[in-house]
Amino acid sequence: GHIYLTRPLGDVVEQFRQQLPAQLRVHHTSEFPPDRTELLEAVRGAGAIISLVTDRIDAEVLDAAGDQLKVVANVAVGYDNIDLDAAAERNVTVTNTPGVLDDAVADLTLALLLATTRRVAEGDRFIRTGTEWIWSPEGYVGLDVSAGATLGIVGLGRIGMAVAKRAQAFGMNIVATGRRAHDDDARSFGVRPASSMHELLRVADIVSLHCPLTPETKHLIGAEQLASMKPGSYLINTARGPLVDEEALADALDSGHLSGAGLDVHEFEPQTNSRLRTMEQVVMLPHIGSAGDATRNEMAALAFRNTIAVLSGEQPLTPVE
Ligand code: GLV
Numbered sequence: 001g002h003i004y005l006t007r008p009l010g011d012v013v014e015q016f017r018q019q020l021p022a023q024l025r026v027h028h029t030s031e032f033p034p035d036r037t038e039l040l041e042a043v044r045g046a047g048a049i050i051s052l053v054t055d056r057i058d059a060e061v062l063d064a065a066g067d068q069l070k071v072v073a074n075v076a077v078g079y080d081n082i083d084l085d086a087a088a089e090r091n092v093t094v095t096n097t098p099g100v101l102d103d104a105v106a107d108l109t110l111a112l113l114l115a116t117t118r119r120v121a122e123g124d125r126f127i128r129t130g131t132e133w134i135w136s137p138e139g140y141v142g143l144d145v146s147a148g149a150t151l152g153i154v155g156l157g158r159i160g161m162a163v164a165k166r167a168q169a170f171g172m173n174i175v176a177t178g179r180r181a182h183d184d185d186a187r188s189f190g191v192r193p194a195s196s197m198h199e200l201l202r203v204a205d206i207v208s209l210h211c212p213l214t215p216e217t218k219h220l221i222g223a224e225q226l227a228s229m230k231p232g233s234y235l236i237n238t239a240r241g242p243l244v245d246e247e248a249l250a251d252a253l254d255s256g257h258l259s260g261a262g263l264d265v266h267e268f269e270p271q272t273n274s275r276l277r278t279m280e281q282v283v284m285l286p287h288i289g290s291a292g293d294a295t296r297n298e299m300a301a302l303a304f305r306n307t308i309a310v311l312s313g314e315q316p317l318t319p320v321e
């Protein structure tokens, strides 16, 4: 069976083309993913699918591919777009790209953290209006993150750790929940394990989400959690949109309970929330956390290596377990 790649991924494809153990077929445009009909047709008889976050790989797609399918290699660390149970039932290996994007996502997290607390995007929008202005002591005053503000990292894993490292350099206090909150690494970056999610929400000036999207984490941040957050605090999400109930977030911002939010991901991507879009104190980006040039190449390369390994009967480098 062939290898189906759901978008052209640039130079990396040429780099791997010669080594591939099967014929490569690539969807024709990087601008749009294959629509459902195209996807179901293109995977027929495939031995491997190299997918992106925009491709929903469920039982129907796996069945359309058929018995020859050995691997779905996602070019992302998150894999909520793939039905893992359906893959396991069909003996299809699923791989992702952990590790190679930690720094890129952590950098963008800090970009959003600073853009919201120091009102960067808001100030930029103001300048572009061409309005006459003069420096003012009250103009665009925001939160001093370096003066001992507390960052709450929800779901401290690889990316959260890279965020903690940066936050420590900024002089922030850091509390965290998650599987690595008690690690030595975490301690070395000044992380204090939170006693509970509720405690984290209560003490953090900025809450940043770094956990995967699963049925259990959907709406992890809803009306109740937002109400627990400190008055005047900020929410940053570079993980997955559905972790946050956007309508509840819009309410919390409207009421002034929260001072701002920085969102790289959205509950109903590619749709964005029309209320949040009108708010000056919200910074919204089009899911670009891993969009560093070297990072994107490394993600694609890792997906190709995983594909080659599985098709050659070897262990993939980074299987999803
Ligand atoms: C991007 O969203 C990823 O999961 O890598």
Ligand code: GLV
Residues within 6 Å of the ligand: none
């Ligand atoms: C601000 O521009 C300052 O000079 O303090």
